[in-house]
Amino acid sequence: MKLQSKRQRRSPRKIIFFLSAFLLLGPFFCGGSPAQELTVPLTDLCPEPITERMTPHVVKAGETIDSIAGQYQLVPATLISVNSQLSSGQVTPGQTILIPPFNGRFVSVPAGATWRDLASAYGLRADILFEINGCTEKPSRAFIPGISWSANAPSNVDNYTGLAQWPIQPTPKIGLDYGWQNQAAGQDAFFHSGVDLLAPLDTPVTAAAAGEVILVSQEGAYGFLVVIDHGNGRQTRYAHLARFAVGPGERVTPGTVIGYVGSTGRPDMAESHLHFEVRVQSPVGWAAQDPKLHLPRN
Missing domain, CATH: 3.10.350.10 (LysM domain)
Known part of the structure; x- marks a missing residue:
C-alpha cells in the first residue's frame, strides 16, 4: 500500500x-x-x-x-x-x-x-x-x-525567508505545528510535514510567493492539492482544499487565489484549516521544512 x-x-x-x-x-x-x-x-x-x-x-x-x-x-x-x-x-x-x-x-x-x-x-x-x-x-x-551518518552531516537543504506572505489572510493561528506530534497515551506519534492554518471553510487560499502551478489534483491524504514551483528547487503545497481556482501551468503572483479552504482528504484535525507545506529539493528528494522559517514574521 x-x-x-x-x-x-x-x-x-x-x-x-x-x-x-x-x-x-x-x-x-x-x-x-x-x-x-x-x-x-x-x-x-x-x-x-x-x-x-x-x-x-x-x-x-x-x-x-x-x-x-x-x-x-x-x-x-x-x-x-x-x-x-x-x-x-x-x-x-x-x-x-x-x-x-x-x-x-x-x-x-x-x-x-x-x-x-x-x-x-x-x-x-x-x-x-x-x-x-x-x-x-x-x-x-x-x-x-550517504556515506557518513553523524548527526551533523552536511545538507544541501537551505533555510530562507523568501515567501512573500502567508497563504491565509490575515495571518491565521496555527492549529497543528510542523514536526513530530505526540498524541494521547497508547496512540502513535506522527511526523507532520507542514502547518495546519486555521480558517473557516471556503476562505480564499492564496499563493505565498510567485511561481508556476505544477499540480492541481486530488492526492490521497492531501485531498484537493495545489503545488506551486517557485524555482531554485523550492515549492509550496496547499492541501485539503474545497475546490480549485487555478490550473496546471498557470503563473501566479503573491496573493493570487488558488483555491478555498475545505476538508478533503484525511485532515489531521477536525477544525477547518489549510495544510501548508514548504519543500526544498535535496539530494534525496523534496524535503519538508518548517514553513515558519520561510514565512514573513509579523
Missing part, C-alpha cells in the same frame, strides 16, 4: 541499535543526482522507492568495481551493498549490476523498529528515510543514504 508523505506514524517502542555491525562509509550526500531528476511523476507525491530508481550497468571488459563506482560518482561500498553478487569484490564482463542515484547502503531493520528509530540511529531525518524507501509503514529493509 502506498502511503502519502503528509504524515508518518511511529510506535512508541524504543529499539536499541548495535551500530558496530553496520558499515560506515564517507561524506554524506556524495555524488549522484537529485532524486527529482529521476523522472518521478509529479502526481506521485510519495516518490518511487530507491529500488525502482536504479540504473542497470552492463560490465565491460577491463572494468572493476572501483572504476564503475567512479563513473557514477559513487563509492565502491555502495555498489557492493546494492549488488550482493559483488561481495567477492570482482565483476565479470557481461554481468549486469544496479547503480543507485546516490551513495548509501541497505540495512536490515530490527523487528518493531520505526523510521524515527532509524533516523535517530543514523543522524538523518525520518521523513526523508520514509520517502526514499517508498513510504513503507513497517520496513524490514531500508536504504540509508
Whole structure:
C-alpha cells in the first residue's frame, strides 16, 4: 500500500541499535543526482522507492568495481551493498549490476523498529528515510543514504525567508505545528510535514510567493492539492482544499487565489484549516521544512 508523505506514524517502542555491525562509509550526500531528476511523476507525491530508481550497468571488459563506482560518482561500498553478487569484490564482463542515484547502503531493520528509530540511529531525518524507501509503514529493509551518518552531516537543504506572505489572510493561528506530534497515551506519534492554518471553510487560499502551478489534483491524504514551483528547487503545497481556482501551468503572483479552504482528504484535525507545506529539493528528494522559517514574521 502506498502511503502519502503528509504524515508518518511511529510506535512508541524504543529499539536499541548495535551500530558496530553496520558499515560506515564517507561524506554524506556524495555524488549522484537529485532524486527529482529521476523522472518521478509529479502526481506521485510519495516518490518511487530507491529500488525502482536504479540504473542497470552492463560490465565491460577491463572494468572493476572501483572504476564503475567512479563513473557514477559513487563509492565502491555502495555498489557492493546494492549488488550482493559483488561481495567477492570482482565483476565479470557481461554481468549486469544496479547503480543507485546516490551513495548509501541497505540495512536490515530490527523487528518493531520505526523510521524515527532509524533516523535517530543514523543522524538523518525520518521523513526523508520514509520517502526514499517508498513510504513503507513497517520496513524490514531500508536504504540509508550517504556515506557518513553523524548527526551533523552536511545538507544541501537551505533555510530562507523568501515567501512573500502567508497563504491565509490575515495571518491565521496555527492549529497543528510542523514536526513530530505526540498524541494521547497508547496512540502513535506522527511526523507532520507542514502547518495546519486555521480558517473557516471556503476562505480564499492564496499563493505565498510567485511561481508556476505544477499540480492541481486530488492526492490521497492531501485531498484537493495545489503545488506551486517557485524555482531554485523550492515549492509550496496547499492541501485539503474545497475546490480549485487555478490550473496546471498557470503563473501566479503573491496573493493570487488558488483555491478555498475545505476538508478533503484525511485532515489531521477536525477544525477547518489549510495544510501548508514548504519543500526544498535535496539530494534525496523534496524535503519538508518548517514553513515558519520561510514565512514573513509579523
